[in-house]
Amino acid sequence: MYQQQHLSHWSAQEDRIPSLPCSVPNPPRRDEAEVMASSVGAKVLSDVYRLHHIPLPPITLQALLKRGPRVNPAAIATLQSDPKALEKWKEVNAPSIVMSAQLLHREVPIRIARRIVDLENLPDELPDAAPILSLRNRLLQSFELLTSCPMPFNLESEREFLALHQQIRKEHATMHGNIAEAVQALEYEPAGLSESLDNFYNSRIGIRMLVDQHVAAQTPTPGFTGIVADKCSPVRIAQDIVDKVKPMWQDSLHGEQLPEIRVAGELDATYRYVPQHIEIIFTEVFKNAVLNSIRAAKKTGTNTPPPVTVLVSGGPHGVCIKVSDLGGGMTRSDANELSNYWHTATSPPASAYDPVADVLERRASGLDFSDSFGLRIAKLYAKYFGGELSLMPMEGHGVDAYIYMNCLTGASEVK
Known part of the structure; x- marks a missing residue:
């Protein structure tokens, strides 16, 4: 990583x-x-x-x-x-x-x-x-x-x-x-x-x-100035995360199949950014999409969950990533609850999960929603340098998550 x-x-x-x-x-x-x-x-x-x-x-x-x-x-x-x-x-x-x-x-x-x-x-x-x-x-x-x-x-x-x-x-x-x-x-x-x-x-x-x-x-x-990567490839980071989390998530399914996660975009498109911020955002958004796909497979009784697709596209000032699943979608109210502190507060006190941990395993291990506040924290990281993370559900179809990262500007202020 x-x-x-x-x-x-x-x-x-x-x-x-x-x-x-x-x-x-x-x-x-x-x-x-x-x-x-x-x-x-x-x-x-x-x-x-x-x-x-x-x-x-x-x-x-x-x-x-x-x-x-x-x-x-x-x-x-x-x-x-x-x-x-x-x-x-x-x-x-x-x-x-x-x-x-x-x-x-x-x-x-x-x-x-x-x-x-x-x-x-x-x-x-x-x-x-x-x-x-x-x-x-x-x-x-x-x-x-x-x-x-x-x-x-x-x-x-x-x-x-x-x-x-x-x-x-x-x-x-x-x-x-x-x-x-x-x-x-x-x-x-x-x-x-x-x-x-x-x-x-x-x-x-x-x-x-x-x-x-x-x-x-x-x-x-x-290629780095401290923690800032001079040429940060979101496509490469996305694929690296998929390769890292698949074994952990597959183990937690106890024999059920993990959906395919397809990453597309220009591999050589690079930006100056903090890679760990992108990793944290991607991990939580990917997890949500995978869970939606697994639930859809259980509802329909199929063995193979529908795939999750990750599309990366960028311009001179930033990059946009769309993460899409075909998990049947949800209401806007349900989508909003996924990034609500009170509705997602389920981590047991003994849990090692920490959404801002240095080590990926403490952010990504386990495919369940005992990982409290994950999407909410991902939104904070997206906003940190002037970006955004939003969920767009389509009932009966799936959910699209849009991540915008304002890579080359200094728009963020920290309280």
Whole structure:
């Protein structure tokens, strides 16, 4: 896959907060974590409320390309094959690497503060639900760790700072299950739920992308500027995903047949984009189309589900993808519910599913709708850089999903 090679490390508008030595503690047990978080000091909460409203610049493709050190394309092969040369290159580019880390040091606490406030502002009884309180406590602990960590000033302190981020990401791996569990317990859909959770997930996506860009920029790869592919082929990514998910999905069918997924389009048509975003969108849309086809085969009693077709077409400023199934279609109301938080909150707390996970297997394993919010998150990724994802159902026929990606512009702003 395009992006996995960049994520192997993970398998001054604010007033400075007093700093303590930056360290990566062993994660506490859940009961210990609850006790620790319940005693979070008023100073930490005050800092959260102070920082969460600080404005931040929008994240655009152009802004990402400016993060981290630049590298001569002719030197990339040497840097990949010679660890000593890579370390020397990092030393030469230390000012740029450290500056990128300092930007993260300023921005990430603000974005985490926004996520904490988003949880507190969830509608009705959700802020007091046990899974949400547990998640809020973990975020408060992470916020305190990050704001207590000194500003990176050299490569050694930058590595310590990234180690802290890596530990925090591991501890946040189950947060999607917390949210799904809390929403699933609701007896009705409260007003404002979609907007609140959109804000939460947009902030989570933004943090991951900024940190991943910082890490990837230090491991130069041909054809990439950090996590941004200079020549990203949607057709090739679509086919790669099909090849990867077919064995996983086939296993989950217990002998039933998987529909054929046909990918068509110009293989050499390329765009500058973040490949992992395309992977996340495609995975969820393909899954929905495959499920529709399987249901149609069960209704008609046929052994072979109707095929799913993927058509990619692009112009000078973006690309459009149509994913079509012949699963019999559905009403517009039913189609809208597929991307509704409340209607799709079915992930069990122990589920490893995470729609924004680095590893494809955590996003794609299992062909069922226990994967909460998948299409909703895919829509957020499509909109991230000014694109769109929409479902067009035709009752009695099938569903067409249209994905537009605004690849060459900086239209996105992240809250």
